Amino acid sequence: MNWLQKIMSPRARTQNTSAGKGKVPEGVWEKCGGCGTVLYRPELERNLMVCPKCGHHHYIGARARLLSLFDEGSTQELWASLEPTDPLKFRDSKKYRDRIVAAQKSTGEKDALLAMGGKLKGRPLMAVAFEFAYMGGSMGSVVGEKFTRAAEKALADRSALVCFSATGGARMQEALFSLMQMAKTSAALARLRDAGVPYISVLTNPTTGGVSASLAMLGDINIGEPKALIGFAGPRVIEQTVRETLPEGFQRSEFLLEHGAIDMIVDRREMRDKLADLFGLLTKAPRAA
Amino acid sequence: MNPNFLDFEQPIAELEAKIEELRHASNGQAFNIDEEVRRLREKLKVKTAEIFRNLNSWQTTQLSRHPARPYTLDYISVMCEEFHELAGDRAYADDGAIVGGLGRIGGRPVMIIGHQKARDTKGKIKRNFGMPRPEGYRKALRLMKMAERFGLPLLTFIDTMGAYPGIGAEERGQSEAIARNLLEMADLKTPIVCTVIGEGGSGGALAIGVGDRTLMLQYSTYSVITPEGCASILWKSGEKTKDAAEALGMTAPRLLELGLIDKVVREPLGGAHRNPQSMAVRLKAVLLNQLDELAAMPLADLLERRYQRLRGYGAYQE
Numbered sequence: 001m002n003w004l005q006k007i008m009s010p011r012a013r014t015q016n017t018s019a020g021k022g023k024v025p026e027g028v029w030e031k032c033g034g035c036g037t038v039l040y041r042p043e044l045e046r047n048l049m050v051c052p053k054c055g056h057h058h059y060i061g062a063r064a065r066l067l068s069l070f071d072e073g074s075t076q077e078l079w080a081s082l083e084p085t086d087p088l089k090f091r092d093s094k095k096y097r098d099r100i101v102a103a104q105k106s107t108g109e110k111d112a113l114l115a116m117g118g119k120l121k122g123r124p125l126m127a128v129a130f131e132f133a134y135m136g137g138s139m140g141s142v143v144g145e146k147f148t149r150a151a152e153k154a155l156a157d158r159s160a161l162v163c164f165s166a167t168g169g170a171r172m173q174e175a176l177f178s179l180m181q182m183a184k185t186s187a188a189l190a191r192l193r194d195a196g197v198p199y200i201s202v203l204t205n206p207t208t209g210g211v212s213a214s215l216a217m218l219g220d221i222n223i224g225e226p227k228a229l230i231g232f233a234g235p236r237v238i239e240q241t242v243r244e245t246l247p248e249g250f251q252r253s254e255f256l257l258e259h260g261a262i263d264m265i266v267d268r269r270e271m272r273d274k275l276a277d278l279f280g281l282l283t284k285a286p287r288a289a
Numbered sequence: 290m291n292p293n294f295l296d297f298e299q300p301i302a303e304l305e306a307k308i309e310e311l312r313h314a315s316n317g318q319a320f321n322i323d324e325e326v327r328r329l330r331e332k333l334k335v336k337t338a339e340i341f342r343n344l345n346s347w348q349t350t351q352l353s354r355h356p357a358r359p360y361t362l363d364y365i366s367v368m369c370e371e372f373h374e375l376a377g378d379r380a381y382a383d384d385g386a387i388v389g390g391l392g393r394i395g396g397r398p399v400m401i402i403g404h405q406k407a408r409d410t411k412g413k414i415k416r417n418f419g420m421p422r423p424e425g426y427r428k429a430l431r432l433m434k435m436a437e438r439f440g441l442p443l444l445t446f447i448d449t450m451g452a453y454p455g456i457g458a459e460e461r462g463q464s465e466a467i468a469r470n471l472l473e474m475a476d477l478k479t480p481i482v483c484t485v486i487g488e489g490g491s492g493g494a495l496a497i498g499v500g501d502r503t504l505m506l507q508y509s510t511y512s513v514i515t516p517e518g519c520a521s522i523l524w525k526s527g528e529k530t531k532d533a534a535e536a537l538g539m540t541a542p543r544l545l546e547l548g549l550i551d552k553v554v555r556e557p558l559g560g561a562h563r564n565p566q567s568m569a570v571r572l573k574a575v576l577l578n579q580l581d582e583l584a585a586m587p588l589a590d591l592l593e594r595r596y597q598r599l600r601g602y603g604a605y606q607e
């Protein structure tokens with residue numbers, strides 16, 4: 001599934017699939033969303049889901065992302081047992097409870113944020129990553145709590161913190177609980193800042209809404225992945241509000257770089273080296289090999 | 290139908306019109322209508338209480354957006370002995386959707402920041418319907434830091450549908466502006482009391498809403514998304530707005546029950562717009578009380594409590 005299908009409404013996606021357009025057998029082959037080349041999936045995975053032909057960044061799951069970042073065998077997953085509850089007994093067209101069960105089943109994750117501690121080129125690092133496939137990577141109480149614990153642990157251990165965001169924003173089914181996670185995670189980051197513990201935010205496709213307007217934009221350094229959609233309001237909402245067509249490339253990483261919102265754009269294949277270098281400098285450590 | 294009244298307020302409008310008519314008719318007349326007016330007034334009171342006793346969440350939402358509801362500057366004009374508005378973010382512009390400045394309340398110097406809406410068309414445009422752009426949040430931040438520097442407590446008034454979703458706002462970093470305020474407010478070395486006076490719309494509200502206390506007026510709302518937005522995303526139907534309002538649990542009593550706010554400030558019979566003066570006086574007393582409590586706390590305790598309070602938001606299991 002390419003990024004465009006990912007951010008489309010489920011209904012639009014279903015319609016598209018039922019039309020059978022450009023369908024390739026699930027699992028083994030993947031059609032590149034950038035250049036259309038049919039790619040062998042195991043090879044694509046070895047390449048961190050980046051198209052070897054055109055460099056298009058396909059979606060990568062949170063677990064694969066984190067494991068590719070750390071030194072092999074150095075990682076420990078943290079707070080894996082945190083699970084959502086349903087404080088409001090929220091029910092829209094479906095029950096929130098049922099949505100949780102379905103998301104847990106389809107992703108194998110308890111909620112939309114994974115946290116791992118480990119080593120990056122021999123140095124301690126705390127990392128979290130959003131799982132977009134879990135309810136659009138939305139931030140509810142579990143995401144907020146896990147992020148806050150990661151920040152607090154980074155503070156206690158004096159280890160650097162990195163976050164990979166991929167999210168539509170707040171989780172509506174947790175209503176004001178979810179909004180308050182913005183305040184909670186930002187408060188934890190304030191403590192990190194005051195203590196001089198470095199935090200790098202990597203914004204991947206997509207990063208919007210309440211996450212973009214809190215923890216994702218608060219890095220000492222903000223990094224975008226190529227062509228990632230990053231913004232406060234979603235493009236559709238803006239289009240409906242201003243009633244004009246949005247400019248080409250609006251809210252993409254390149255646009256944000258040009259407007260001064262992020263520090264740099266980094267290719268996923270070079271992310272590990274870049275992060276090791278930046279953290280090395282911020283902590284005044286010698287350059288890691 | 291009187292446009293200054295919501296649909297469910299119409300019986301109130303009719304009774305008020307009747308009273309007004311009678312008073313008008315009796316002008317200079319010899320016959321006595323006092324008894325009739327008194328009877329109607331009593332009826333009006335009973336009727337209003339009856340309507341307001343059983344408001345649903347959607348009706349409360351409508352009240353929180355009531356065209357006659359008092360706005361930030363209305364409260365300031367009643368509550369403050371003096372107020373000096375301060376403009377601009379020193380980088381780009383002055384945003385009319387957020388007002389702020391130095392004021393004196395009950396003899397006490399404070400910094401005040403609030404969303405500002407307007408009632409007439411020209412004002413609405415100037416205030417951008419109360420929807421701030423990044424420069425509004427950055428002006429707010431500038432004033433917060435000033436409050437910190439001079440040791441002034443900060444009072445904020447929340448009343449926005451949300452941050453403005455526009456092209457320019459995105460270009461100038463709407464996300465960053467909101468995020469920055471959340472971080473700075475969590476850490477601001479002065480007491481902060483936030484009051485939702487109307488609509489508490491998502492990140493655009495929270496960006497001036499992090500502090501030591503969160504109060505809500507009785508008929509204000511606070512939500513992660515508008516009921517309209519929620520209905521269109523989750524139900525894919527604009528007709529489910531009422532259901533969405535209910536599901537989001539966005540009213541003051543409900544949020545108090547959930548432990549997400551600290552206090553509900555009672556409104557006059559029929560809502561703040563029926564008696565803005567008495568609403569402002571009551572709110573002033575509550576705020577002064579809150580400020581006294583917070584001023585008694587050593588700064589380190591205040592900040593630690595604030596952190597633990599923010600830290601405590603959430604419902605999860607493990």
